[in-house]
Amino acid sequence: MRGETMSTDPATRHAAPTPRRRFDAGRWFVPVVGGLAFLYLLVPIAYIFVFSFNDAGRTNLTWRGFTLANWQDPCRPSQLCEAFGNSLMVAVIATTVATVLGTMIAFGLERYRFRFAGSANMLIFLPLATPEVVLGASLLSQFLNLGVQLGMGTTVLSHIMFCISFVVVAIRARIATLDPALEEAAADLYASGRTAFWKVTFPLLIPGIAAAALLSFAISFDDFIVANFNSGAYTTFPQYAYVAARRGIPAEVNVLGSAMFLGAIALVVGVQVWRYWRGRKLAAL
Amino acid sequence: MAVNTTPGAAEELTTPQEHVAPPPLPEQSAEERRTWRARGRLGMLLVIPGFAFITLFFVVPVFSMLAMSLYVRPEGAVPGEFVPGFNIATYAHVMTTYGDTFVRSFLFATVATVAALCIGYPMAYLVAVRLRGRHLLQGLLLVVIIAPFFSSFILRVQSWRFILSDESWVVGFLKAISVLPQDGRLTATALAVVAGMTYLYLPLMMLPIYANLERLDTRLIEAGGDLYAGGLQTFLRVTLPLSTPGVMAGTILTFIPASGDYVNAVMLGNNVDTTTVGQIIDSRFFHATDYPSAAALSAVLMAIILILVTLYVRRFGTKEIV
Amino acid sequence: MSATGKDLALRGITKLFSGFTAVDDLDLHVPAGSFFALLGPSGCGKSTTLRMVAGLEHPTRGRILIGDDDVTGTKAHQREVNTVFQSYALFPHLSVLENVAFGLRRRKVPDALGRASKVLDLVELGHLAQRRPAQLSGGQQQRVALARAVVNEPHVLLLDEPLGALDMKLRRQMQAELKQIQQEVGITFIHVTHDQEEALTMADTVAVMNAGRIEQIGPPGELYDLPRTAFVANFLGKSNLFEAEVVDAAGPQGLTVQFGETTCRLAAERAVQQQGRIVVGIRPEKIVLTRAGRRPADAQADWTRVTGGRVRDVAYTGVSTEYEVEVPGAGSLTVFSQNLRTEVIGPGTEVDLWWEDANLFGLAGGSDTEAGVEEL
């Protein structure tokens, strides 16, 4: 957001008065198709939300009337909240570890030079190029070979694994856009390497790191396939929903799904509004 | 801004900076050498824990999976019992049995990727270029793209199943306007599976393109207009080529999970004509306890993806991958 | 604020980047409290030199001394040297005041904020102390960068093209302000620029750098009046350089040199080389042009007259007129003639050229007469 304040772009607006010859359709094509795409993205979410109020009984397949009961007691179906808690726990631990490890790698790769840089990049890229089913299956083979007991531990390990690469890629891009002169300026102003990092580089990277952590949390929380291979008897929220889907998913699952969706929106919008407001306050001085 | 910068990064995927160790200098002063070594040491310390983790939980498992694919079943073994061996025949077996499944999986993935590109690009363009400067609106739309991740993927597929089910108004509407024959249906068709994949992986397509277009200098579009290119011409000759890195990253990030996907196939297809490789790997593993076949299928899937991605990047990429 | 400037000395500094010599065996002495300008074309190694003084880069060979201390082995944050970066490098996440107080805080100087405010007042930005850098104009950012460096009262202040991003008018204004602040605080300023006018107007001493080496050091007037290499002659302003033969090296009024039919006198101390074939130079505005056979009113006995010239090209620039004159034995010479009179001489006209011999300078024979041309 910083610096973007000035980038309010006149070009797009000025583009309008220029005399347009043919292809006027272009002006409408983007908003119409883009708008429809957003609709496409949101229709299933709307379904989830609406059916969270369904007075459904056991199977939530047809509309049977409005009720708030599901929202009032989302933990009613046995083990639902346990699975939900498991997912949150796994996502929090996996995100924390993956963000720390990933940030360190991103720094190491972006700011230092290595002899084995080519293979290091490959090592980051390959997990991204591996479908989840293969990641899950190979980790499971490993755990089976080693005789490791499947459960929360193996689930967390597998989630850290596929989050790291995303974190590295996201934060590296952030670091690459940082002006290296800022660190030099800090050194020039009597900050040792460590102080320069904690006083300048790290604060500037916080938004990037936070965004990477959010992404990592989202993909961990949303993961079904890898967990399905590696969680054993430990059940995550998506697994619960998948199993329940055979019989019809209870409306309480929709409640938790909708709540997470709304919570995510509230969180990000809250942060944005806060930053916007703080920016205005500073500008007013 | 919290969300809108991260996924951009995915673009890095196709354009990692080249970090080559510089050739040894003919001469270095003590200070130069000291700084150099200190930085090298620190860099090592930073990457070692992460790389150790990746090695332990990705590289080793992949090799152990490759080994597993060659295991043999001893005489009179209980189901699921295999011993180390060198049984290449497993590969021949899975390729002859599931060859058409591979073709189908990659076909589904390709169609879903193209569809996601056609939908995701205008979306990204709308937010990044048309709404430029309206930070709050941009932020809100980006959140709307990320937030579905939080409502759980299974639930979203489930609601697609619901929307496309025989009783739904979508099907009723399509029948009413005779797009769909009276006895036609949408679930349990390849169309439903591909539509589900397109939907599910759309954010992975849109976000890298957005991150690229966000940096697009709109003066270049004006310059295109100034040089007598129409809207379409400007798009094809200026905007699209400039956003190639974003498109590359988006298509790769969509294609890879789509080609291994099986949840859509199970929940929206669930019919022999929509079986995907992922589905077979899952069932070989859990239902048939045929670990070598599952491992061999995984190995082949991964190999094909790597080859396709490499060819794709070679053909269209501006910079070398990795 | 106390005068804290110290001498800076570079002894035989060389910097090699892989396979490339950016700075080549450079010796330099900058006296305490002076305003020193480093001038040179792009890529000649100015920034690299500054970065080595700041400690952001370490020399491959040679020593760096500040006052009497050898700082070659110390790190950037241990040196009492500060830099005003070309991109300003203001910390975007800190307020203007915190940016200025950053260095003081690192050194645990008491009352960091109070001192920072005072310096912000000095650069007339006290009222913007709470803003973020992104909310300032280019000129304001530049002044914050200056305040952030000056507040530490370093022994040496390094400025790497600090005005490069500003428009012409603001640039002129900031030049004056910089000069004034330097005189107020008494810190040794080293100012890198490739704008020769900026260097000449601001600095006490100018060093012209080329390809990793210093070509010549001196006060601005001296550098202009008596360049010692063809590069300096062409890079600083414009020069006419042509080859001539020293026909008499022992005369009482210096050397006698000859080109074509013309002979003229060149003071021995104004010539780098006293015999054989040398290169002679004269600035275009030091030549007076008349129609053939006429004589300028102020011409003295020691003026040289060059006959047989023919005007090839005339360019009117308002204040003056630039003539391109073909002269036998010297090639094409440029003459700047102030438009004092209304008479403009047209192309093809036969003309004589006149100059005072004291304005000539002599360079080493075989110098590349095109060195430094068009490079700014």
Ligand SMILES: Nc1ncnc2c1ncn2[C@@H]1O[C@H](COP(=O)(O)OP(=O)(O)OP(=O)(O)O)[C@@H](O)[C@H]1O
């Ligand atoms: N880190 C580096 N690695 C390799 N070469 C470098 C490096 N830094 C600078 N150089 C080279 O050293 C030479 C001098 O660079 P320097 O930045 O000192 O030039 P400069 O005189 O400041 O130019 P400008 O006026 O354009 O800023 C250039 O040719 C540059 O390409």
Ligand SMILES: [Mg+2]
């Ligand atoms: Mg420079």
